Amino acid sequence: MNQELINIIICGVGGQGNILASQIVASAGIKKGLKVAIGETYGASQRGGSVMSHIRFAQSFHPGPLIAKGDADLIVGFEPLEALRVLLDYGKDSTKVIFNPRPNYPLSVLSGEAKYPELDFIFSQIKNLAEKAVVLEATELARKAGNYLAQNLVMVGALAGSGWLSVPLECFQETISELFEERDKRKLNLKAFMAGVEGIQKALRA
Amino acid sequence: MNPVFLDKPEAVVLMMGNEAIARGAIEAGVDFTASYPGSPSSEIQETLAKASKIFGHHSEWSVNEKVAFEACCGASFAGLRAMTAMKQNGINVVSDVLNTVNLSGTKGGIVLLVADDAGGYSSTNEMDSRLHAKLAELPLVEPSTPAEAKEMVKYAFELSERVKLPVIIRSVTRLSHARGDVPLDKILPRTRKPQMGFFDRFVGHPMVHPLLHLRFNQVKAEFEKSAFNSYTGPENAETVISASGPSAVYAMEAVHNLGLDDQVGILKIGTTWPLPEQFIIKHLSQARQVIVFEEVDPFLEDNLKVVMADAVMSGASVPKFFGKRSGHIKGPRGAGIGEMTPDIVYDSLANILGAKRKPRSAKFMEAEKKVLEWKLPGREWAFCAGCPHRASFWVMKTALKEDDREGVLIGDIGCYSMGVSKTGYNLSRTLQCMGAGIGFANGLGNLKDFDQPVIAIAGDSTFYHSCLPGLVNAKYNKSKLVFIVLDNSGTAMTGFQPHPGTGKNALGESVEPISIEKICEGIGIPTQVVDPFEVEKAVKLLDDALEAGETRVLIFRHKCALIEGRESKEEKPRVYIDQEICLGDECGCNRFCSRVFACPGLIWDEKHKKAIIDDVVCTRCGICASICPKGAIKLEEKKIIKTMKKGKR
Numbered sequence: 001m002n003q004e005l006i007n008i009i010i011c012g013v014g015g016q017g018n019i020l021a022s023q024i025v026a027s028a029g030i031k032k033g034l035k036v037a038i039g040e041t042y043g044a045s046q047r048g049g050s051v052m053s054h055i056r057f058a059q060s061f062h063p064g065p066l067i068a069k070g071d072a073d074l075i076v077g078f079e080p081l082e083a084l085r086v087l088l089d090y091g092k093d094s095t096k097v098i099f100n101p102r103p104n105y106p107l108s109v110l111s112g113e114a115k116y117p118e119l120d121f122i123f124s125q126i127k128n129l130a131e132k133a134v135v136l137e138a139t140e141l142a143r144k145a146g147n148y149l150a151q152n153l154v155m156v157g158a159l160a161g162s163g164w165l166s167v168p169l170e171c172f173q174e175t176i177s178e179l180f181e182e183r184d185k186r187k188l189n190l191k192a193f194m195a196g197v198e199g200i201q202k203a204l205r206a
Numbered sequence: 207m208n209p210v211f212l213d214k215p216e217a218v219v220l221m222m223g224n225e226a227i228a229r230g231a232i233e234a235g236v237d238f239t240a241s242y243p244g245s246p247s248s249e250i251q252e253t254l255a256k257a258s259k260i261f262g263h264h265s266e267w268s269v270n271e272k273v274a275f276e277a278c279c280g281a282s283f284a285g286l287r288a289m290t291a292m293k294q295n296g297i298n299v300v301s302d303v304l305n306t307v308n309l310s311g312t313k314g315g316i317v318l319l320v321a322d323d324a325g326g327y328s329s330t331n332e333m334d335s336r337l338h339a340k341l342a343e344l345p346l347v348e349p350s351t352p353a354e355a356k357e358m359v360k361y362a363f364e365l366s367e368r369v370k371l372p373v374i375i376r377s378v379t380r381l382s383h384a385r386g387d388v389p390l391d392k393i394l395p396r397t398r399k400p401q402m403g404f405f406d407r408f409v410g411h412p413m414v415h416p417l418l419h420l421r422f423n424q425v426k427a428e429f430e431k432s433a434f435n436s437y438t439g440p441e442n443a444e445t446v447i448s449a450s451g452p453s454a455v456y457a458m459e460a461v462h463n464l465g466l467d468d469q470v471g472i473l474k475i476g477t478t479w480p481l482p483e484q485f486i487i488k489h490l491s492q493a494r495q496v497i498v499f500e501e502v503d504p505f506l507e508d509n510l511k512v513v514m515a516d517a518v519m520s521g522a523s524v525p526k527f528f529g530k531r532s533g534h535i536k537g538p539r540g541a542g543i544g545e546m547t548p549d550i551v552y553d554s555l556a557n558i559l560g561a562k563r564k565p566r567s568a569k570f571m572e573a574e575k576k577v578l579e580w581k582l583p584g585r586e587w588a589f590c591a592g593c594p595h596r597a598s599f600w601v602m603k604t605a606l607k608e609d610d611r612e613g614v615l616i617g618d619i620g621c622y623s624m625g626v627s628k629t630g631y632n633l634s635r636t637l638q639c640m641g642a643g644i645g646f647a648n649g650l651g652n653l654k655d656f657d658q659p660v661i662a663i664a665g666d667s668t669f670y671h672s673c674l675p676g677l678v679n680a681k682y683n684k685s686k687l688v689f690i691v692l693d694n695s696g697t698a699m700t701g702f703q704p705h706p707g708t709g710k711n712a713l714g715e716s717v718e719p720i721s722i723e724k725i726c727e728g729i730g731i732p733t734q735v736v737d738p739f740e741v742e743k744a745v746k747l748l749d750d751a752l753e754a755g756e757t758r759v760l761i762f763r764h765k766c767a768l769i770e771g772r773e774s775k776e777e778k779p780r781v782y783i784d785q786e787i788c789l790g791d792e793c794g795c796n797r798f799c800s801r802v803f804a805c806p807g808l809i810w811d812e813k814h815k816k817a818i819i820d821d822v823v824c825t826r827c828g829i830c831a832s833i834c835p836k837g838a839i840k841l842e843e844k845k846i847i848k849t850m851k852k853g854k855r
Binding site: 013014015022023026027030035036037038039040041047048049050062063064065066067068069070081084085088091092093102104105106107108109110111112114115116117121125128129139148149 | 218220327351353380381383384385386387452455456458459547548549552563566567569570573574577580581582583584585586587588589590621624628629797800801804806808809810821822823
């Protein structure tokens with residue numbers, strides 16, 4: 001993708017590591033020489049609310065922090081319901097989606113007042129609306145890499161490895177290495193990142 | 207090293223707006239920084255605290271915003287550069303002294319940064335702080351991007367020193383919590399020596415009111431030439447958009463995307479108070495219509511109108527104004543409510559100018575229509591898995607039920623604000639501002655013929671911030687209330703900042719902790735400490751306190767699960783549900799663990815129709831093991847395999 005402006009949304013539930021993920025993606029973009037803006041929701045972080053980060057890459061001008069409705073090029077969903085919700089608001093015909101199919105149940109669902117939609121329904125709606133939709137078992141891949149909390153890094157890896165961004169993998173790897181100074185954490189996060197890269201490439205070949 | 211602190215002029219670094227603001231202060235050679243945390247401003251002081259080890263400036267978490275600002279004034283009186291950062295609620299706490307120090311004037315450059323939570327993402331209001339600048343006749347500037355925020359901080363110090371007044375910088379959530387690339391500049395060395403000379407006197411009094419007006423006019427003259435204000439677009443455009451803050455960026459992008467560059471002018475205002483009148487008259491008197499984008503109140507809009515109304519006297523013609531007053535600029539909940547977004551900008555321009563974006567494709571329009579039928583469940587905020595507040599609210603719920611006199615719970619500000627919602631069993635009756643809970647309870651606890659017992663709650667950080675006067679008053683005036691301090695060992699809501707009770711300061715140095723129980727006992731109030739995870743014991747203590755009919759304090763002390771998770775090196779035993787014992791819906795417990803206790807770690811296994819624990823969410827606090835009526839929730843005896851380690855990222 002080499003267009004003037006690329007709009008990416010990373011969405012999920014507070015506590016899933018949205019902010020860190022958006023920071024890595026944006027920093028990698030800067031390394032590639034792109035102009036970058038991020039707008040993110042902090043309030044609900046770690047408290048189970050819907051969260052979303054807008055990341056905008058521009059070639060020549062400084063974009064604002066928010067993406068207009070119906071204007072997302074790529075959506076990275078850490079949770080299926082959130083991926084659908086964001087796609088409905090921000091998607092367009094050419095939007096591509098990568099999402100983790102592991103549901104995180106809202107309080108109203110746990111308490112029995114609301115029903116979590118059937119996963120098949122969510123998947124089919126996402127596939128119907130998006131130009132391309134890839135399901136990635138990121139939590140499982142993260143667990144294999146050493147810690148299922150690193151699903152955010154797996155998803156960043158999936159975005160990086162999708163070929164839908166003009167930012168090379170090295171820019172991401174460098175960013176991750178700089179961010180995690182402690183050796184064990186660096187290794188774990190790089191491993192989770194690569195699991196995402198390989199995961200998406202396998203899924204796209206299939 | 208954190209790239210925000212690099213001494214590499216010209217390097218470009220991705221920074222959060224709040225980091226850019228801190229960097230601006232560092233580049234200006236700030237000497238003294240003090241703040242109280244509050245979203246969306248907290249990362250400013252956090253960054254300045256980390257930076258103080260490198261640059262040597264003073265950095266502290268103060269007990270509240272007023273003390274923080276006053277401490278900064280002290281530094282300014284001695285000739286140093288000082289900055290404080292706060293959220294919109296904070297400037298209300300400061301407003302008393304703000305309206306005397308404006309008269310007395312200051313000496314060293316002093317900057318008050320206020321970050322307004324437009325949209326109220328993490329606030330009980332979405333107040334527009336700019337009105338405080340008007341009230342106190344103080345200069346106010348509004349950045350649009352992180353890079354501009356950094357430049358404005360540097361300018362604000364210089365302006366403050368020239369006019370001897372505090373300068374207010376107004377940020378908003380979409381700036382403070384946005385990130386963008388920011389070019390670094392050189393860092394000024396800190397060379398000022400603090401001194402109060404014989405004539406350095408700072409007396410606020412109406413006698414010196416004329417001096418404030420003089421200084422204010424000096425600011426006005428300076429703002430006329432400010433580079434933070436700009437006009438772009440065709441000369442003599444019939445339509446001019448005027449905007450401040452991030453709204454200016456949204457407007458520029460929308461005008462460009464709609465292909466209106468040749469027709470619409472953009473008057474970006476960075477010095478919002480006092481306005482650069484001549485600059486405005488020059489660009490607006492030619493226009494036939496003006497559209498104003500800003501957040502939250504029509505502050506710029508109103509003041510532009512005043513400027514143009516006055517300009518009539520010198521023969522200028524006044525354009526039509528489209529804004530929040532006219533109802534043309536409004537979000538989904540109405541004009542002057544909520545944050546500005548690119549969508550509101552597009553919708554407004556479509557309505558006013560007829561310039562429409564390409565409509566969404568049929569399949570999205572169709573889905574938009576159907577989505578209501580799909581009933582996608584929303585996500586209510588909830589206490590984290592393992593949160594001690596869930597246990598505390600459980601204790602209070604149980605005790606109030608046992609007490610059976612319709613006791614009321616009066617809330618306050620912190621994570622436990624969620625006590626008004628389902629996660630806190632809807633127990634809290636009030637939610638307003640820091641320290642208000644104990645104040646409300648003072649009144650309720652002193653009503654004749656009011657037989658309902660009164661509980662007031664506050665967190666540990668809130669206790670120091672603004673609960674002390676209320677507590678002293680309760681004892682002094684014999685108010686019948688139980689004040690429960692939910693002590694989770696940090697300012698959790700805003701990111702675990704230390705406070706006087708934690709034994710750490712902003713720099714991470716050890717200091718003598720100031721004991722909450724000793725303070726309460728010192729006031730003469732019977733005080734007891736209990737861990738809310740010891741449910742039975744805590745309920746008993748609360749029952750007794752409610753019976754006592756006098757001012758009592760209980761401290762529910764248990765560390766925040768997130769702080770615990772970060773600090774703890776020890777592996778806790780995995781919590782699991784023995785599905786042989788769990789009877790599911792046959793039990794008669796009404797899915798007690800997931801529906802009633804409602805911890806997000808406890809979910810429902812649709813396949814086996816029994817409860818199950820989500821290992822990804824569970825923090826292994828183990829409290830649910832003590833509440834399951836069948837005893838089906840258990841702690842695994844042997845340690846779990848190493849790959850399942852939590853919170854070690």
